[in-house]
Amino acid sequence: xxxxxxxxxxxxxxxxxxxxxxxxxxxxxxxxxxxxxxxxxxxxxxxxxxxxxxxxxxxxxxxxxxxxxxxxxxxxxxxxxxxxxxxxxxxxxxxxxxxxxxxxxxxxxxxxxxxxxxxxxxxxxxxxxxxxxxxxxxxxxxxxxxxxxxxxxxxxxxxxxxxxxxxxxxxxxxxxxxxxxxxxxxxxxxxxxxxxxxxxxxxxxxxxxxxxxxxxxxxxxxxxxxxxxxxxxxxxxxxxxxxxxxxxxxxxxxxxxxxxxxxxxxxxxxxxxxxxxxxxxxxxxxxxxx
Amino acid sequence: xxxxxxxxxxxxxxxxxxxxxxxxxxxxxxxxxxxxxxxxxxxxxxxxxxxxxxxxxxxxxxxxxxxxxxxxxxxxxxxxxxxxxxxxxxxxxxxxxxxxxxxxxxxxxxxxxxxxxxxxxxxxxxxxxxxxxxxxxxxxxxxxxxxxxxxxxxxxxxxxxxxxxxxxxxxxxxxxxxxxxxxxxxxxxxxxxxxxxxxxxxxxxxxxxxxxxxxxxxxxxxxxxxxxxxxxxxxxxxxxxxxxxxxxxxxxxxxxxxxxxxxxxxxxxxxxxxxx
Amino acid sequence: xxxxxxxxxxxxxxxxxxxxxxxxxxxxxxxxxxxxxxxxxxxxxxxxxxxxxxxxxxxxxxxxxxxxxxxxxxxxxxxxxxxxxxxxxxxxxxxxxxxxxxxxxxxxxxxxxxxxxxxxxxxxxxxxxxxxxxxxxxxxxxxxxxxxxxxxxxxxxxxxxxxxxxxxxxxxxxxxxxxxxxxxxxxxxxxxxxxxxxxxxxxxxxxxxxxxxxxxxxxxxxxxxxxxxxxxxxxxxxxxxxxxxxxxxxxxxxxxxxxxxxxxxxxxxxxxxxxxxxxxxxxxxxxxxxxxxxxxxxxxxxxxxxxxxxxxxxxxxxxxxxxxxxxxxxxx
Numbered sequence: 023x024x025x026x027x028x029x030x031x032x033x034x035x036x037x038x039x040x041x042x043x044x045x046x047x048x049x050x051x052x053x054x055x056x057x058x059x060x061x062x063x064x065x066x067x068x069x070x071x072x073x074x075x076x077x078x079x080x081x082x083x084x085x086x087x088x089x090x091x092x093x094x095x096x097x098x099x100x101x102x103x104x105x106x107x108x109x110x111x112x113x114x115x116x117x118x119x120x121x122x123x124x125x126x127x128x129x130x131x132x133x134x135x136x137x138x139x140x141x142x143x144x145x146x147x148x149x150x151x152x153x154x155x156x157x158x159x160x161x162x163x164x165x166x167x168x169x170x171x172x173x174x175x176x177x178x179x180x181x182x183x184x185x186x187x188x189x190x191x192x193x194x195x196x197x198x199x200x201x202x203x204x205x206x207x208x209x210x211x212x213x214x215x216x217x218x219x220x221x222x223x224x225x226x227x228x229x230x231x232x233x234x235x236x237x238x239x240x241x242x243x244x245x246x247x248x249x250x251x252x253x254x255x256x257x258x259x260x261x262x263x264x265x266x267x268x269x270x271x272x273x274x275x276x277x278x279x280x281x282x283x284x285x286x287x288x289x290x291x292x293x294x295x296x297x298x299x300x301x302x303x304x305x306x307x308x309x310x311x312x
Numbered sequence: 313x314x315x316x317x318x319x320x321x322x323x324x325x326x327x328x329x330x331x332x333x334x335x336x337x338x339x340x341x342x343x344x345x346x347x348x349x350x351x352x353x354x355x356x357x358x359x360x361x362x363x364x365x366x367x368x369x370x371x372x373x374x375x376x377x378x379x380x381x382x383x384x385x386x387x388x389x390x391x392x393x394x395x396x397x398x399x400x401x402x403x404x405x406x407x408x409x410x411x412x413x414x415x416x417x418x419x420x421x422x423x424x425x426x427x428x429x430x431x432x433x434x435x436x437x438x439x440x441x442x443x444x445x446x447x448x449x450x451x452x453x454x455x456x457x458x459x460x461x462x463x464x465x466x467x468x469x470x471x472x473x474x475x476x477x478x479x480x481x482x483x484x485x486x487x488x489x490x491x492x493x494x495x496x497x498x499x500x501x502x503x504x505x506x507x508x509x510x511x512x513x514x515x516x517x518x519x520x521x522x523x524x525x526x527x528x529x530x531x532x533x534x535x536x537x538x539x540x541x542x543x544x545x546x547x548x549x550x551x552x553x554x555x556x557x558x559x560x561x562x563x564x565x566x567x568x569x570x571x572x573x574x575x576x577x578x579x580x581x582x583x584x585x586x587x588x
Numbered sequence: 589x590x591x592x593x594x595x596x597x598x599x600x601x602x603x604x605x606x607x608x609x610x611x612x613x614x615x616x617x618x619x620x621x622x623x624x625x626x627x628x629x630x631x632x633x634x635x636x637x638x639x640x641x642x643x644x645x646x647x648x649x650x651x652x653x654x655x656x657x658x659x660x661x662x663x664x665x666x667x668x669x670x671x672x673x674x675x676x677x678x679x680x681x682x683x684x685x686x687x688x689x690x691x692x693x694x695x696x697x698x699x700x701x702x703x704x705x706x707x708x709x710x711x712x713x714x715x716x717x718x719x720x721x722x723x724x725x726x727x728x729x730x731x732x733x734x735x736x737x738x739x740x741x742x743x744x745x746x747x748x749x750x751x752x753x754x755x756x757x758x759x760x761x762x763x764x765x766x767x768x769x770x771x772x773x774x775x776x777x778x779x780x781x782x783x784x785x786x787x788x789x790x791x792x793x794x795x796x797x798x799x800x801x802x803x804x805x806x807x808x809x810x811x812x813x814x815x816x817x818x819x820x821x822x823x824x825x826x827x828x829x830x831x832x833x834x835x836x837x838x839x840x841x842x843x844x845x846x847x848x849x850x851x852x853x854x855x856x857x858x859x860x861x862x863x864x865x866x867x868x869x870x871x872x873x874x875x876x877x878x879x880x881x882x883x884x885x886x887x888x889x890x891x892x893x894x895x896x897x898x899x900x901x902x903x904x905x906x907x908x909x910x911x912x913x914x915x916x917x918x919x920x
Contacts, residue, residue: 031493032412035404039468040420042401043427046461051430053438112332120326128572129333132340135571138524139542140560144343146546147553154355154553156342163357189336191582198579236583247431250524250539254546268433275437276529285437292434299429484640485673489734490661490690499686503677 051292057285064279077286086262086270087287093177094266094294098245100181101188102238108185109192109237110230116193117200134190138250145183146172146255176256176264183251188244192237199233200226242298246291267291340564346557347371354553370554371562380541380559387537387563389452390527391520394459395513398467401460403509406471407501411483421472428465432525443530452535455527459520467516470581474508511577514570521567538563589651590616590741590774592637597646599632599798606632607798609646614742614776614791619768622778623785624795624821630778631746633795637776638744639663650741661690666735667744670751672727674719674734681715684733691738705733708770725756732767742774749784761788782822786810794818816916819844825873825885827910834881840911840919847873847887849908852894856903860884865895876900 058077062070081087116127133141149156150171158168171179203226211221247268252258258265258273265273271291275284346354346361348371353364374380409417439458440449448454478501486500527539536544542563545556571578592614599607607629614620622630635641637648639660648656655663666687675683681702688698706712709729719727728748735743745764749757765788768775779785785792786806794801794809794817801821802814813819819827823846831842852874860878872892876884886902894900911919 029412029414032408032414035408036420038401039405039424039464042461043424043464047427047430050435050438050442053441054435057437115325115329115332118321118325118329120322120329122326122330126329126333127575129337131571131575132337132568134578135518135522135567136340136564137522137539137542137567139528139539139546140343140564141339143542143546143556144339144560147556148342148346149339156358159357186336186339191578194575195579195583240583243429247433247525249433250528250543253528254543268431271433271436272529276440281437281441288431288434288436291431295429295431295434299426479671479673481669481671481673482675484660485667485669485734486675486686487640487660488638488665488667489687489738491686492661495690500675504675 054285054288054292057281058289060282060285062281062285064281070282073282077282078290081274081283081286081290086265089262090265090267090270093262093264094246094268096177097181097184097248097266098242100178101185101245102241104181104185105188105192105241106234106237108189109196110234112189112193113196113200116197130193131190133187134194136187138187139254141187142183142251142254145179145186150179172256173260176260180248180251180255180264183255184245184248188241192241195233195237196230199230203229239298239301243295246295246298267294340568343557343560343564346554347561348558349554351552351554354557370558374555374559374562378541378559380562383536383538383541384562386452386531386535387521387539390455390459390535390537391517393452393456394463394520395467395516397456397460398464398516399471399509399513402464402467402471402512406468406475407497409468410472410475410478411480421469424465424468428462432462436529439526440529449530450532450534450536455530455535455537458526458530459523462523462526463516463519466519466581467512470512470515470577471505471508473580474505474512477508478504511574512581514574515577515581518567518570518574590614591651592742592774592776593647593649594637595647595649597633597636597648598644599629599636599641600644605798607636610798610800612793612800612803614774617772617774619765619775619777619788619790620793621785621789621791622776622793622795623780623782624801626780627797628795629798630780630795632798634667634744634746634776634778638665638667640667664738664741665744666738666740666742667746668728668731668735668748670747672719672731672748674727674730676719679716679718680711680722680730680733683719683730684711684737687734687738701737702733705736708736708767709733724752725760728752728760729763732764736767736771740773742776745775745777747779748777749779749781757784764788783824786822792822794821812918813844813910814918816842816844816912819910819912819918825887828882828884830881830884832880835911838909838911841914842912842916844910844912845904845908847885849905850884850886851903851905852886852888852892852900854901854903856901858884858902858904860900860902862894862896862898862900867891874900876902878902 059072059074060070061073061076112130116123116130120126147155152158152168152170152173155168157171161168169175207225208221211225216224248266249268249272252264252266252269253272256264258269262270267287268291271284271287274280274287278284348366348368349361349364350367350369353361356364409421443449443451443454446454482504483496483500486496491499521537522539524539524543527537528543531537531540542556542560545552545559594610594612597607597610597612598605610633622633624630632641636643639655639658639662643656646656647654650663650665675686678686684702684705685698688701693701702715703712706715709732711726711729711733714722714726714730719730722730731748748764749760752760761784764775764777768788777784777788789806791803792806792809793803796817802809802818804812806822809818809822813822816829820829825847827844827846828850829842829844835841835843858878858881860876860881862874863877863883864875866873869891870889872888872890872894874886874888874892874894876886878884884902886900888894913919
């Protein structure tokens, strides 16, 4: 249905979006790359020198780097486990008929819409605080010592907070997928003599597999850049116990004013994210109809 | 299955579902409750808190002492502003990709989505420096620009999927009926696309309101939206539970309400069509 | 008014030549049906005439004027789409008035024409409803109404009855034919259903893989198909085609005889065993295994009590055997 003059109009209408995104992609990233090869500290401006891969070397060899890398991966995997498994179970539960489905759905979805800083602060102060938090009160009521979550198990606490935020997302996606299950296919299987368990294994699980993969890949992209929750609760501490790669780059660039080193870290973070993105793109590409 | 579940199993599921739902929602519920208590009451044990007096004191104090209104207003400007600009850029782009597709349209769309996947921290340094050098730090304009760019791929994508759902034949009928391109867009396309545009707008406002990286890095006080405002309560001086709760309730309430309406849009927008 | 000529009209999509080159003439007031199997290019041809697709070559003339490069709006043609393509957000009244609004007609005149069309099509009660609230047949009529009000040079119908159930199809078919008698405007109608073609057309254009196989009146195509394709396409059930020794007896590579032109019983030259029998009450269709002749379909009038396994003798009616040469074309 395209004719000659609608094609030129189309190209014109596409250009603002394409140009803006192209600039957004190239310019800042190019600058980061450039800075990563300089020794550039904001406290001593005007003394930048070219140092090749030195920044990368130092960034990767600082002790904080390896712990940040492992924290990043632990954080992502921890949240993924909780949200995917929890999401599947919750979705299965919510797919059953019961009274007040609409309301329970609202209750379960809500945490996703709470801004990260609010979630983090609420959990930190009102639940995990060893003096006044709710967990502390409950512990005292049970005659136990209150546990200082954020000091003694910082990464785990952050995993809990982030998982609480993302569980609704996984549940919603999986519930949507469950509800799009072909009922006729289930009925045909039942007529073929398949019991509940068999139908689950042979029909439901394969159907869900695709959605689970999507949930994992998309969440991973976002979980790699967890920031606000760390900033607001532990500031990466104690020490670097809850620092992830994103926070480390932030700390180096804006707290230590080491622009060169921070840029190198930024590029490393980009490379890590790209590896994940390649998988995600392959997945989505199969589903896009253009 | 069309058969009715037995009442016992339904009751069991109901209890299980409500319990879990309540547990998950509890933190939010607690925030709301604490906002209506006095500071002294807010730090007592849970039971004591529940039975203490309700008061609007904390809401009042938050407004008085911290110019909450300005931050709320900033959040509104940033989310609505970036959404409007993103729509202005994205509607023509999505129109052309949906109705005049070329050989590389699919690749173009995938590329746009991929820009969303770049980790923000990878461009933190240049953005910070650029903002500093151009006087954009702590400015609403600068932040509107950034928010527009990071959400643009999703806006384009969502509009594209909604436009594709409009049957091409209806637009052809309009052409046969004598409509010029302008009339076609004005009288036929836009009315049919309005629900899709509204849904996209809703989702984008939510995403921009809750954005907690650039809003934290690039603002301090003047242009600080609610994300930054709440974050500033994280220092020891800010530890006042009731006020924190009141401020938080006000910060999240609009989005909780909007979010309830946009579940379907969420699935469509954030899974990039991989789940239907 | 309403005379359309196609001169060597070609259409290619990339490397593929969907329509290699068509010459056709549609006279003013004719009801022309484009018919053919799926993918033969009939819809594409219609869309080329409408202006919804650009030609890759050739000339389209409407009433003597070269319309090849004119956009659809300027060709004074109206189209009824297979899916009706009604504007879902407008009432029936606004749907029908839309083309008039686009033409800048004054509202009083618009209202007059809309009421007139509504009366012809029995839509008076539905004018303020939305398409979503109407049944398939009603939507069909709204689509036709929208086309009528423009008083076009010609109507173009793109398989308009495909989405209707069988009973509705029959009644709508008749309504469209009656409309043609009333309005006397040229109508070009695309369908894959040869029954629609036979019952509605003044002139049928049989298309196959982008080429015209034959143009003629329904009866011409029935009595004198130009080649094997047309012979097998027109007529239901399909014509029996026999080759081999029996065909050679008549001096042809293939002979064709329609099921309704085979008499049963008596001392007919052909014999066979009944395989399947279909009893409709008004007719009986028998599928007969006739040895060297292959499987023949025979139509008998009324109720004929023959069943699976019965022996049967058949005689082709004289003068009804059609002969085809090795190239598939009809022999004189």
